[in-house]
Amino acid sequence: MRIVVDFDRCESNGLCVDIAPDIFEIRDDDLLYVLVDEPGEDRRSVIDDAITRCPKQAIRIEYASAG
Numbered sequence: 001m002r003i004v005v006d007f008d009r010c011e012s013n014g015l016c017v018d019i020a021p022d023i024f025e026i027r028d029d030d031l032l033y034v035l036v037d038e039p040g041e042d043r044r045s046v047i048d049d050a051i052t053r054c055p056k057q058a059i060r061i062e063y064a065s066a067g
């Protein structure tokens with residue numbers, strides 16, 4: 001799976017960083033960075049949590065279509 005953030009929606013409020021600081025980071029420029037954009041399936045539930053709690057609906061998961 002691949003994490004995709006719509007940066008036009010993201011308001012850098014850091015909620016996803018609180019939920020998964022190993023995956024999301026806000027830097028000194030006040031912008032969100034995705035540190036691991038293709039995490040393993042074992043992180044699915046925590047990423048779902050971030051997706052659900054993002055107030056801007058800015059995070060989504062994409063799966064590459066086979067072939």
Ligand code: SF4
Nearest residue numbers: 010011013014016054
């Ligand atoms: S929770 Fe949503 S709006 Fe907030 S920093 Fe993360 S992606 Fe951006």
